[in-house]
Amino acid sequence: MSVLVQGVEKRYVRRDRETLALAAVDLTIDKGDFVAFVGPSGCGKSTLLNMIAGIIEPSAGKILHEGQVVHGVNQRVGYMTQTDSVLPWRTVYENIELPLTFRPFTAAQRRERVEAMMKAVDLSGFANSFPNELSGGMRKRVALAQVLVYEPGTLLMDEPFGALDAQLKLVMQRRLLDIWQETGKTVIFVTHDLSEAVTLAQRVVVFSGRPGHIKAIEPINIPFPRDPFKVRFEPEFQASYERLWSILAPEIAKGEDI
């Protein structure tokens, strides 16, 4: 098992008022699973992801990752968000190399890995470009290469393709699925886009509106390999989408009322 969430809660105190962002959540994610978190905004799905990453401490309960309690920043995961963490003052090469410089690699090993990684994400000709000279999709590929290059067993992704246009999103989804199938990494993917969740995940975790808790966990029985460009036309996709929507819709309506 990769991630074990036990009775995890998150409370915030703001202006003399305590809000419960996430109410007692239990969840088990097996090694190699591709799990998506969906839910209305403010449901705590990103909060839970950030707690698995160790950026936020839970108010109650505990999280185990690869058998160890997550306490403080979790350095055994790769973390990718919508606003990418590619450093604008470093070139593509230097960005991808960065996580390796934190580890005991020799210069030759670093070079070999970075070059292989740049090839894998089709960025070989752009080693000396700065991120601001790249298109949005290319920058996403740099970010992906940056989290993959140090080979974490688990990828935590918080709407990583949210800012991309529809076509580019599909291209990135296919790339992610390829990587997942090749490497067998555990992926936890937060999104508000139901079709993205159905396209990618084996299981979709639906969060309720505030205070967030898990309302349902739905398996998506579409066989792999899936093609993000075509999968939407399969009857199982439509059925899963409708099932998830019927669970999610009342939560979104609830959010609208507040």
Next chain:
Amino acid sequence: MMKSTDAEAAVMSGGRSIAVAQFEAAQGRRARWILVLRLLVGIAFLAFWEFASGRLIDKLFISSASAVFGRLGKWVMDGTLVNHLSITLYATMWGFLIGSFVGFALGLLFGRFRALAEVLDPFITALYSIPKIALAPLFIIWFGIGIESKVAVSASIVFFVVFLNTYAGVRDVNPLFINAIRIMGGNQWHVLRSVIMPSATSWVITGLKVSVPYALVGTVIGEFMSSNRGIGFLISQATGLFDTTSVFSGLIVLSIVGAIFNEGLGRLETFFLRWR
């Protein structure tokens, strides 16, 4: 898989098309025109100065362009310029280096440790509110009339500018970058080196740019108060003798030095912020 388009590839690989050449030629023409116009404005100013002197305004007040440039020429020939400018530059340089180093280091420290910043905030504000010029007499008591007191005045001015800018720059760092680096396996030192320092660079450079003229101001004020060498000394001595020609010559030297400093820092900025 996604491939970049040909157009993108051409731009990225630095390929020069006809349009690029034309664009560059147009830019070059524009730059030359600006230079010509600048020269014209400068010449017109000098010509008016020369004309007005003695005709519209008493020579005692504004001297004249020819007299001033004659004086500058004389200073260059007889070594006066080197003698006085060297000491002013030397004091300015040390004031700048000490002030900016201490300011940068403390700015980083305060930016990283919020509690420290909160505790010391009222004291820093109080010190900052003192006009640094008012410290000059004190520094003369402490360090004597030699170069040390000029370095101290100029360092105390530079310090605050660089300190406040560095502090603001460190506070301005996107926390997302810090989290990302930590998750990637970086420790506090890595965060400092690969995120905080580069991210604060634009703030720090702005601070340095603003503080260079201040460093010069600090030194010259120190020299005004008491000294026996330096451009400030030259100006204050000439003022006592109603030697307007020398006063203007000194001022021109200072403005040229300031302009050269700024140009140098501008190039440094372009280099450090080339990723923008």
